[in-house]
Amino acid sequence: MKTKSLPLAGALLLAGCGLQPVQPWQREDLARPEMAWERGLVEEGAIRSHTYQSKEAAIGGPALGGGGCGCN
Amino acid sequence: MSTPKPSRALLALSAAAAALPGYSGEAQAWAEEQADAGYRYSHYQEASLPASATNGGAGERYEVDSHQFHLLHPYGEAWDFSADLMLETMSGASPWYVAPGSGGQAIQVLSGASIQDQRTVLQGRARQHLEQGRRALSLGVSKEDDYLAYSGGVEAEWDFNQRLNTLSAGLGYSYDQLKPTDGGSARFPNRIAKADKDSFTAYAGLSRVLTPQTVAQLGLSYSYSDGYLSDPYKLAYVDANLLPDSRPPDRNQWALTGRLRHYLRSLQAALHVDARYYTDNWGVASDSLEVAWVQKLPSDWRLTPSLRWYQQGHANFYRPYYNATREDGFYSSDYRLSAYGALSGRVAAEKSWRGFSFSAAVEAYQSDGDFALRSVSDESPGLVDFLVVSAALSYRWSLAPPTPRSGGALQPEPALPAPVQIVPATP
Amino acid sequence: MSIRSAAAWLPALGLLLGAAAAAAPPELGAAVPELVAEPLAGGAPQHLADYRGRVVYLDFWATWCAPCRISLPLLDGLREEYAERGFEVVGVNLDEERGKALQVVRQLGLRYPQLAAPEPASLLAFGIGQMPYAYLLDRQGRLRYIHQGFRRSDVPTIRAEIEKLLLEEKP
Numbered sequence: 001m002k003t004k005s006l007p008l009a010g011a012l013l014l015a016g017c018g019l020q021p022v023q024p025w026q027r028e029d030l031a032r033p034e035m036a037w038e039r040g041l042v043e044e045g046a047i048r049s050h051t052y053q054s055k056e057a058a059i060g061g062p063a064l065g066g067g068g069c070g071c072n
Numbered sequence: 073m074s075t076p077k078p079s080r081a082l083l084a085l086s087a088a089a090a091a092l093p094g095y096s097g098e099a100q101a102w103a104e105e106q107a108d109a110g111y112r113y114s115h116y117q118e119a120s121l122p123a124s125a126t127n128g129g130a131g132e133r134y135e136v137d138s139h140q141f142h143l144l145h146p147y148g149e150a151w152d153f154s155a156d157l158m159l160e161t162m163s164g165a166s167p168w169y170v171a172p173g174s175g176g177q178a179i180q181v182l183s184g185a186s187i188q189d190q191r192t193v194l195q196g197r198a199r200q201h202l203e204q205g206r207r208a209l210s211l212g213v214s215k216e217d218d219y220l221a222y223s224g225g226v227e228a229e230w231d232f233n234q235r236l237n238t239l240s241a242g243l244g245y246s247y248d249q250l251k252p253t254d255g256g257s258a259r260f261p262n263r264i265a266k267a268d269k270d271s272f273t274a275y276a277g278l279s280r281v282l283t284p285q286t287v288a289q290l291g292l293s294y295s296y297s298d299g300y301l302s303d304p305y306k307l308a309y310v311d312a313n314l315l316p317d318s319r320p321p322d323r324n325q326w327a328l329t330g331r332l333r334h335y336l337r338s339l340q341a342a343l344h345v346d347a348r349y350y351t352d353n354w355g356v357a358s359d360s361l362e363v364a365w366v367q368k369l370p371s372d373w374r375l376t377p378s379l380r381w382y383q384q385g386h387a388n389f390y391r392p393y394y395n396a397t398r399e400d401g402f403y404s405s406d407y408r409l410s411a412y413g414a415l416s417g418r419v420a421a422e423k424s425w426r427g428f429s430f431s432a433a434v435e436a437y438q439s440d441g442d443f444a445l446r447s448v449s450d451e452s453p454g455l456v457d458f459l460v461v462s463a464a465l466s467y468r469w470s471l472a473p474p475t476p477r478s479g480g481a482l483q484p485e486p487a488l489p490a491p492v493q494i495v496p497a498t499p
Numbered sequence: 500m501s502i503r504s505a506a507a508w509l510p511a512l513g514l515l516l517g518a519a520a521a522a523a524p525p526e527l528g529a530a531v532p533e534l535v536a537e538p539l540a541g542g543a544p545q546h547l548a549d550y551r552g553r554v555v556y557l558d559f560w561a562t563w564c565a566p567c568r569i570s571l572p573l574l575d576g577l578r579e580e581y582a583e584r585g586f587e588v589v590g591v592n593l594d595e596e597r598g599k600a601l602q603v604v605r606q607l608g609l610r611y612p613q614l615a616a617p618e619p620a621s622l623l624a625f626g627i628g629q630m631p632y633a634y635l636l637d638r639q640g641r642l643r644y645i646h647q648g649f650r651r652s653d654v655p656t657i658r659a660e661i662e663k664l665l666l667e668e669k670p
Contacts, residue, residue, distance in 0.1 A: 021234070023623075024234065024235070024628065024630045024632070025616075025630060027281070027563075028563045029335040030284065030285070032335060034366040036333075039376060039420075040376075040420060040422070041112065041465075041466045043140055043156055044112070044433075044464065046140075046156070047462075048435075051116065051460065056358070056382060057350075057354075057358060058325075058348070058358040058360070059295060060275070060293040060294075060329070061275070061327060064227060064242045064244040064273060064275070105651075149650050
């Protein structure tokens with residue numbers, strides 16, 4: 001299945017770049033707000049995942065989603 | 073002695089270095105010396121079902137208005153506290169059961185009466201910043217007319233390897249109680265009057281700075297639910313009878329996630345890729361992939377288009393309707409357990425001005441059997457398409473004490489060090 | 500099926516755990532590596548050795564680093580307090596864009612000398628582990644104390660280290 005080989009392809013691609021350890025002073029771009037894991041203001045990620053979770057079967061991710069719902 | 077207010081440069085610097093919730097760098101090492109407060113309004117609207125898929129009714133579906141309030145305030149250098157309140161009003165008709173039409177096609181029957189419900193969610197979190205990481209405790213309560221849930225969790229993050237890596241982990245528990253409207257009444261004798269469930273969640277994630285412009289994260293999460301996991305308002309059409317929706321009493325859910333953030337200097341933009349593979353013991357497996365492009369624009373504007381693709385296989389006991397009874401007694405025609413695929417497109421614009429940030433976003437979500445990679449044979453007639461529009465405003469302010477400084481003109485930066493002064497070494 | 504797809508993620512996990520090659524700073528008491536850099540505002544290159552004879556707080560910082568922003572005005576205050584006893588703060592800005600750093604220095608009214616980033620190769624010898632990163636040098640130019648990161652409550656510690664070195668015999 002195409003999607004299953006994606007992570008492998010991604011890893012090989014990144015490994016092929018010949019990674020140098022990133023020095024502490026080289027992290028300006030990583031510190032930019034555009035690079036945050038969570039985008040947007042006021043818990044945007046929380047309400048988006050709440051919306052998807054109430055309409056789809058799947059849940060889960062690297063965070064705790066508190067407070068479910070009796071959604072119907 | 074003058075005590076100047078925090079200068080504009082300091083505020084500008086604060087704004088630039090702020091908002092780093094995910095980055096595993098030094099900027100996150102201790103609590104920020106600033107607080108923020110914000111409000112978001114979202115309107116969720118489901119599209120009407122086509123007349124061919126319903127029992128001839130208008131097919132009007134759900135709509136939800138949400139108000140979110142957020143507050144984050146540090147206390148000293150090591151602690152910060154956040155509180156989130158969400159108020160939601162839901163209304164509209166909801167899928168009730170699916171019945172075969174005259175030609176055998178599945179027809180979605182909607183609940184006739186319009187549902188009206190209010191949902192209130194309050195969550196609080198206390199977080200402690202440590203030399204090499206953070207740990208947090210969160211508590212929450214969620215209440216609807218027919219539903220009550222208490223939840224709590226602990227989370228920890230550890231930065232290591234010169235802060236190139238961050239390991240994160242969390243444990244959560246939730247107790248949910250349902251008291252369905254009209255449950256056990258003469259009108260709905262099959263509807264349960266009261267039920268509850270327990271859910272445990274655990275996750276672990278590992279992030280890594282790969283290049284000066286790239287950071288990636290892998291995560292694994294597991295959730296176990298035990299108790300009443302069916303939908304008390306839904307029915308299943310089984311051999312010309314309508315039986316209550318009935319699902320297994322426990323569920324094991326696994327999710328493997330991968331996230332990547334890459335900054336493109338020449339374009340002043342960041343590429344975000346979020347992928348997830350999910351599987352559970354009900355036989356559902358799903359994949360999702362979201363790609364976003366965060367483009368910085370002049371005058372502190374930011375534009376973020378994103379595209380999300382999702383697909384899932386159906387639960388092994390799911391059917392749109394049943395021609396015969398099942399030995400295990402599990403029946404559900406909930407579209408959420410059907411096989412389907414979904415595509416959603418979103419665009420968000422954000423503007424920052426001094427301590428204020430404003431954003432507006434619109435998202436359109438469409439689901440269809442054809443969006444799944446594998447062909448879907450028993451697609452639910454009740455799949456949702458929806459539109460969400462939202463607007464948010466937040467304000468961030470500095471809590472740094474003013475720096476005391478004696479008066480007098482500022483000396484210019486010396487081009488060369490001044491000659492060494494001869495001062496007695498001992499006072 | 501699910502196990503196979505999970506296995507596909509394993510190489511990615513290995514990549515995420517690759518260890519960083521850590522450059523070590525000099526031993527305490529040893530001479531510091533030479534540092535030659537232009538002043539942030541431009542001009543002839545300066546040598547760190549030019550500051551010998553004074554107790555020097557050599558501070559590596561950047562505008563995008565949050566703890567740095569807390570440290571800058573406080574370092575300026577310490578420098579003002581101890582300057583006449585022979586103390587100096589020397590900032591080394593590691594931003595790629597000098598203009599942005601200069602703007603911050605001017606708007607905060609920082610009065611101590613600021614140098615622009617030296618050659619990356621010469622920076623490696625300082626073993627910078629996180630930002631900000633500071634060396635405290637005695638009057639002979641020897642490394643005596645390293646301060647990593649910055650919190651407002653670190654000031655008393657730094658102050659005590661400075662006072663200790665100011666009390667030492669002059670060369």
